[in-house]
Amino acid sequence: MPKRKAAIAVGGVAALGAAALLLPNANASQDGNNAAAAAPKTLKASDASDLASQLEKLLGDAFAGSYYDDGQKQLVVNVVDVSGDENNVIVQAKKAGAQVRQVENSPAELKAASQTLKAKATIPGTSWAVDPKTNKILVTADSTVTGGKWDRLESTVNSLGANMATIKKSAGTFKTFVSGGDAIFGGGARCSLGFNVTAGDGSPAFLTAGHCGVAAEKWSDSENGAPIGTVDQAVFPGEGDFALVKYDDAATQAPSEVNVGQQKVAITEAAEATVGTEVFRMGSTTGLSNGQVLGLDATVNYPEGTVTGLIQTNVCAEPGDSGGSLFTQDGQAIGLTSGGSGDCTVGGETFFQPVTTALEATGATLGAGGAGGGAGAGQEAGGQGNGAGAGQEAGGEQAGQGAGEQGAGQEAGGQDNGAGAGEEAGAGQDAGAGQETGGEQAGQGAGEQGAGQEAGGQDNGAGAGEEAGAGAGNGQNDKH
Secondary structure, three states: OOOOEOOEOOOOOOOOOOOOOOOOOOOOOOOHHHHHHOOOOOOOHHHHHHHHHHHHHHHHHHEEEEEEEOOOOEEEEEEOOOOHHHOHHHHHHHHOOOEEEEOOOOHHHHHHHHHHHHHHOOOOOEEEEEEOOOOEEEEEEOOOOOHHHHHHHHHHHHHOOOOOEEEEEOOOOOEEOOEOOOOEEEOOEEEOOOEEEEOOOOOEEEEEOHHHHOOOOEEEOOOOOOEEEEEEEEEOOEOOOEEEEEEOOOOOEOOOEEEOOOOEEEOOEEOOOOEOOEEEEEEOOOEEEEEEEEEEEEEEEEOOEEEEEEEEEOOOOOOOOOOOEEEOOOOEEEEEEEEEOOEOOOEOOEEEEEHHHHHHHHOOEEOOOOOEOOEOOOOOOOOOEEEOOOOEOEOOOOOEEEOOOOOOOEEEOOEEOOOOOOOOOOOOOOOOOOEEEOOEEEEEEEOOOOOOEOOOOEEEEEEEOOOOOOOOOOEEOOEO
16 A cells, blocks of 8 residues: 555445435325325435435424435334324425334334443343334344353343343354455554544544554554554443554645545545445455445443444454444445454454544544535535535646535546535535546536536536536546
């Protein structure tokens, strides 16, 4: 990994712009028949995540979690303490395109159950996470939980009530995935770089696992090479598993992108995980793997201590993959590999640190001044948002203006027009991504993505797209 060009290697997945979903502005009808007639919308996973965040705010105490039905491509929202279609917010949720179902356990009840598990069953080799699909706590015990420890765990789960939690055994052993080998190295340990970020003081940095950050202070990009970064902050165990490592050379270029060999893919934003969403993980040992998010707000009892607030998935990982990136097909940064059980031959459970939490805790932003904490600049705006046009690998100026989502001009020789990061705006468009150009690119229109690629002169990409208003953005980037 060249020091001056520290891009992350996270797999060959095309990054697609995602159109912002806006909730209905008009007053929703309280007519039950009208609500029943509002069929759930077919949504991309990234759009479902955006809609879920909005509905959580809209529904308030009635919201009891959500998940993405990957087969039907629909968002399912759980609600409690409502009277069906007579409740106006439920009508609005249905009109927004979600499938709404009433469940028994409220978030407060599930949280109380988790606290009981923490107080009575904090046993190394156990974990628990909220599973909105079953509206229960998913409790897992690894192969070391036997005899009296298993009896104690099972008794605690049973005490919660028949409809509050489920318990299952894992064939492997819960452990952090740090090892000796290649990728990023520190103190004899090998981990994986997660995502490049910009630290709060404006210096280039990257995120990795916290248990890597506490294992060594200095990290190199080769086994016997000189250090390239120094740990600035690290949390493990406790309320997370993340570390911020600042590059020692302040001139290091650390673009928010995925290096896939002959091309690069932009990581456009950090986003919250949604249960049911397909996700991809990249690590230095096993490369690219995929799977689904199974649970949120997971507590994992590692031998080193308890870690809270993680994402549970069925994506495999092995030693050396720690700190590696978890992301979506749409180019959203989701998590950092923490640990789990099993391997990429037999499978298993793997836990990830949410990127949004790590960004908030460290004060970092995703990429070179890009969107951090799950969103672009100028969110939920009625008009125009100014944000990062993300002209990557540029030697000159980067600017992003517009009222749509994010635009990424990559490896451009001249000018690249892309929308800024004013997400959820009243007007705007998603960006045109112009790659590897020698001249000028312009993406105009009311659409999701106009892409002019490998042009020697001028390339106009007109998006004709989805759920967008009118407007265009501008961004310049000069190839270094």
